[in-house]
Amino acid sequence: MLNAHGPGSVQYEITHNLPYDQTTTKETLTKVTNINGTSDNTCKCSSWLEHWKKYGGGSELPKWCAEKGCVQKPEAGAHVQKDSTADRGWYIVPLCSKHNAETGKSLDVSDSTKLVSANVSETCGKK
Ligand SMILES: [Zn+2]
Numbered sequence: 001m002l003n004a005h006g007p008g009s010v011q012y013e014i015t016h017n018l019p020y021d022q023t024t025t026k027e028t029l030t031k032v033t034n035i036n037g038t039s040d041n042t043c044k045c046s047s048w049l050e051h052w053k054k055y056g057g058g059s060e061l062p063k064w065c066a067e068k069g070c071v072q073k074p075e076a077g078a079h080v081q082k083d084s085t086a087d088r089g090w091y092i093v094p095l096c097s098k099h100n101a102e103t104g105k106s107l108d109v110s111d112s113t114k115l116v117s118a119n120v121s122e123t124c125g126k127k
């Protein structure tokens with residue numbers, strides 16, 4: 001498992017209330033803000049979801065949207081910025097269409113989802 005605990009990561013207690021089991025697990029969530037629509041920047045990959053897969057996200061798309069607790073299919077690679085860190089870099093996370101459309105809102109992204117740099121000069125636009 002990737003260890004990407006950055007300075008903006010916060011530990012939350014998550015209680016899973018399953019009918020047969022009650023367990024509390026610690027998951028690290030990163031608060032990010034959806035900045036879709038602040039730019040029309042594009043990249044050389046066929047989509048931002050492809051870009052996410054290619055530059056560290058993984059060969060397969062995750063089963064679910066990156067927002068904690070959301071169980072919709074990821075449909076778009078959304079641009080986000082980390083909250084509460086000095087890092088103003090732009091990142092891509094796979095979100096469902098509903099969360100992808102919520103521009104300007106903050107989201108808690110599970111730590112099991114990789115934040116992939118949206119900076120094309122560091123990724124697909126690299127010379
Ligand atoms: Zn790309």
Ligand SMILES: [Zn+2]
Binds near residue numbers: 070071
């Ligand atoms: Zn979602």
